[in-house]
Structures are given as structure tokens and as C-alpha cells.
Amino acid sequence: MSQKVVVIGLGLIGGSISLAIKKEHQAKIVGCDINEEQLKLAQSLLVVDEYELDIHKAVVDADLIIVATPVLQTENILNLLLTCDLKEGAIITDVGSTKENIMENAHRFFHKGVVFIGGHPMAGSHKSGVSASKAHLFENAFYILTKGEQVSDEDVKNLRFWLNGTNANFIEMSPHEHDEIVGVISHFPHIIASSLVQLLQKRERKDIDVKRLAAGGFRDITRIASSNPTMWRDITLHNREVLIEVMDEWINEMSSIREIINDSSKEKIFSFFDDAKRYRDGLPEKKKGALPAFYDLYIDVVDHPGAIATVTAILAKDDINLTNIRIIETREDMFGVLCLSFRNDQELEVGKVLLEKNGFECYSAS
Numbered sequence: 472m473s474q475k476v477v478v479i480g481l482g483l484i485g486g487s488i489s490l491a492i493k494k495e496h497q498a499k500i501v502g503c504d505i506n507e508e509q510l511k512l513a514q515s516l517l518v519v520d521e522y523e524l525d526i527h528k529a530v531v532d533a534d535l536i537i538v539a540t541p542v543l544q545t546e547n548i549l550n551l552l553l554t555c556d557l558k559e560g561a562i563i564t565d566v567g568s569t570k571e572n573i574m575e576n577a578h579r580f581f582h583k584g585v586v587f588i589g590g591h592p593m594a595g596s597h598k599s600g601v602s603a604s605k606a607h608l609f610e611n612a613f614y615i616l617t618k619g620e621q622v623s624d625e626d627v628k629n630l631r632f633w634l635n636g637t638n639a640n641f642i643e644m645s646p647h648e649h650d651e652i653v654g655v656i657s658h659f660p661h662i663i664a665s666s667l668v669q670l671l672q673k674r675e676r677k678d679i680d681v682k683r684l685a686a687g688g689f690r691d692i693t694r695i696a697s698s699n700p701t702m703w704r705d706i707t708l709h710n711r712e713v714l715i716e717v718m719d720e721w722i723n724e725m726s727s728i729r730e731i732i733n734d735s736s737k738e739k740i741f742s743f744f745d746d747a748k749r750y751r752d753g754l755p756e757k758k759k760g761a762l763p764a765f766y767d768l769y770i771d772v773v774d775h776p777g778a779i780a781t782v783t784a785i786l787a788k789d790d791i792n793l794t795n796i797r798i799i800e801t802r803e804d805m806f807g808v809l810c811l812s813f814r815n816d817q818e819l820e821v822g823k824v825l826l827e828k829n830g831f832e833c834y835s836a837s
């Protein structure tokens with residue numbers, strides 16, 4: 472008899488996991504979401520085989536249930552699942568960016584004869600919705616699993632088998648460790664990115680088009696400020712304590728930097744940048760970290776409409792796919808910087824060599 476997977480919350484992450492499972496398993500995939508339009512879209516994009524609005528009905532004979540909603544909703548859905556009829560031995564997992572609150576009720580599933588294992592695929596995008604989902608979203612990314620005491624290694628192996636198609640690197644840690652680490656490397660940077668944007672907004676001027684000037688580096692480092700506000704509100708509320716702790720450290724750090732700048736302390740200012748550069752340069756480059764790497768290549772172009780066609784033709788000849796293409800206009804109207812996003816580092820390198828051979832000046836951010 473064929474197996475059944477239910478994905479609750481069919482957005483970017485639910486959709487991407489569904490596609491990754493489809494790649495490797497014959498199981499029927501059923502989507503559940505409060506947004507019926509999203510479900511219809513998921514079905515027409517072949518992300519799911521069927522959809523069902525009633526969670527109770529959908530999960531009754533499911534072998535695997537994946538909860539992929541914003542984390543406050545995930546807590547509610549897990550409570551609802553505790554009241555549902557579930558198949559003996561079914562596996563339930565989630566994809567939430569926080570783990571401590573979500574794992575609080577995990578042990579209760581054990582008494583229902585099912586297994587709950589917390590999950591967090593550490594890759595994604597500032598985009599949301601099922602239309603942005605991709606089977607390869609988690610390729611080479613870390614995928615953190617958190618399991619309660621009652622869960623066996625065999626159960627974890629079964630979940631990993633289901634998720635094989637993600638091609639992710641699975642690692643296990645405690646929910647507390649997870650929230651502390653991810654708080655620093657992912658949650659806090661989102662707060663910083665949004666606060667930088669807020670700062671720019673407050674400093675907008677009537678006389679100069681600040682927004683246009685900020686289109687280059689500022690736009691890149693604040694990309695994550697374009698993420699889904701509901702999702703980030705929920706994450707912030709769940710990881711409040713860690714975030715407050717990190718924020719206090721950051722405020723102290725800012726005060727000391729303020730002091731050395733105020734004192735025009737040449738050596739200390741140099742050390743500040745130099746220490747940060749050394750540590751940052753030592754971060755692993757090739758693998759996907761918790762914050763997805765950008766495989767972006769920048770190309771100086773003059774008269775850009777013609778240049779785009781030339782560039783894409785050069786890459787297409789060698790079957791190199793782009794995931795995004797945009798022009799950053801920070802200079803005069805005739806000029807631009809073309810930013811090409813590749814699927815991975817290897818394709819970026821091949822693309823760079825090809826374009827350089829054809830006389831384009833390229834530089835990458837890494």
C-alpha cells in the first residue's frame with residue numbers, strides 16, 4: 472500500500488520539502504493550509520498530489536506529518552495533532568526556526584504511539600509562498616534535528632530517510648543549544664538588517680535620492696529585511712531571552728566602538744576592522760552555512776539592455792542556469808552593475824571564467 476505524507480503549511484519551506492520528498496519517494500503528498508488559494512497553487516504546480524482543508528481528516532492515515540507554519544502557529548497545530556487520530560508509528564516533524572518552545576510538548580506524542588522530532592532546515596530565502604519553493608533549496612545546507620529522550624536513533628534514521636531528497640547535512644543538537652546558536656547567527660542579524668533599514672528611512676532627505684544611493688552594498692546586506700514579518704515576529708517572540716542577551720552584548724560592543732571613534736583612536740579603529748576581517752575571512756566558504764550563501768557575481772556593464780542579452784547567451788551556451796538577474800544602478804544612467812545569482816559556487820566560478828574570457832570585468836562577493 473502506498474504511503475502518505477501530509478504537509479501542514481504549504482509555503483516556501485513546506486513546498487520545498489514536499490518537492491524534495493517527491494524526488495525520492497512514491498508516497499502520496501497531501502497539503503493542508505488555511506489559505507486555499509495557496510493549496511490550489513501548490514496542486515497546480517505539482518508540489519502536492521491533493522489538498523485537504525481539515526487537518527483532522529488529512530492526518531488520520533498519514534505516515535509522515537510535516538508542520539511548516541510560522542512558529543506560533545506550529546505550537547497550536549502540534550496541540551491540535553495531539554487531539555487527532557494518528558496512525559501508530561507515524562512520524563511528525565516541523566521546520567520551525569526555533570526549537571525550545573516547540574519541543575516542550577514533544578514527549579506527549581510518545582504516549583500517543585507516534586514520534587515527534589523537531590527539525591530546522593537552515594536554508595531559505597526572504598521570499599515566501601509556495602511559488603518560491605524549490606526541490607534543491609536545502610542542498611548542502613545544515614538541517615538541525617532535535618529529539619526528545621523517548622525518540623530512538625532508528626526513528627531519526629527513518630525521518631532522515633524521508634528527507635533524503637533534500638541532500639542536506641543533518642546534525643543533532645539540544646533545543647536549547649539550537650536556539651542559542653541560531654539566535655546569534657540568524658535571528659539577531661535579521662533584527663540588525665531591519666534596524667539598518669529603519670535608520671535609513673528615518674534619515675531620508677528631500678534633496679538627495681538616498682534610496683538610489685543605497686542600492687548597492689546596503690541593499691545586499693539588508694536583503695533579509697525583506698523577509699516575512701509574521702514569521703520573524705513569531706521567531707523573535709519564541710527566542711526572546713536569547714535575543715535580549717545578544718542585544719545587550721551588542722549594545723556594549725557598540726558603546727565601545729563609539730568610544731574609540733569618538734576618541735579618533737586610529738590604532739583601535741584599525742584593530743576593530745582588522746579583527747573582524749580576520750575572523751570573517753576564516754569562516755568556511757564553500758559550504759552553505761546557516762545563512763544561505765549568495766552565489767552572486769557582479770559585472771560592470773555599459774548600455775545594459777544589450778549587455779544582459781550577451782551575458783545570458785554566453786552562459787546559456789554552457790548550460791549554466793541563473794537563479795536571479797538584476798541591475799544595480801548606483802552610477803550614471805548609462806552604466807550599471809549587473810548582479811547574476813547562480814545556483815552554486817561551482818557554476819559561479821565557471822560563469823565567471825566564461826564571462827572574463829569574453830571581456831567582461833567580473834567580481835564576486837566572497
Ligand SMILES: NC(=O)C1=CN([C@@H]2O[C@H](COP(=O)(O)OP(=O)(O)OC[C@H]3O[C@@H](n4cnc5c(N)ncnc54)[C@H](O)[C@@H]3O)[C@@H](O)[C@H]2O)C=CC1
Pocket residue numbers: 479480481482483484485503504505506509539540541542544545548566567568569591592593594595596597598599600601699702706
Ligand atoms: N523562510 C525561510 O527562509 C525559512 C523558514 N523556516 C521556518 O519555516 C516555517 C515556514 O516558513 P515559510 O515557508 O517561509 O513561510 P510561508 O509564509 O512561505 O508559508 C507558511 C504557510 O503556512 C500557512 N499557515 C499559517 N498558519 C497556518 C495554520 N494555522 N494552519 C495551516 N497553515 C497555516 C500560511 O498560509 C502559509 O502558506 C516557519 O516556521 C519558519 O520559521 C525555516 C527555515 C528557513
Ligand SMILES: O=C(O)C(=O)Cc1ccc(O)cc1
Pocket residue numbers: 567568592593594595596597598657695761762763
Ligand atoms: O534569506 C535568508 O538569508 C535567511 O536567513 C533564510 C532563513 C530564514 C530563517 C531560517 O530559520 C533559516 C534561514
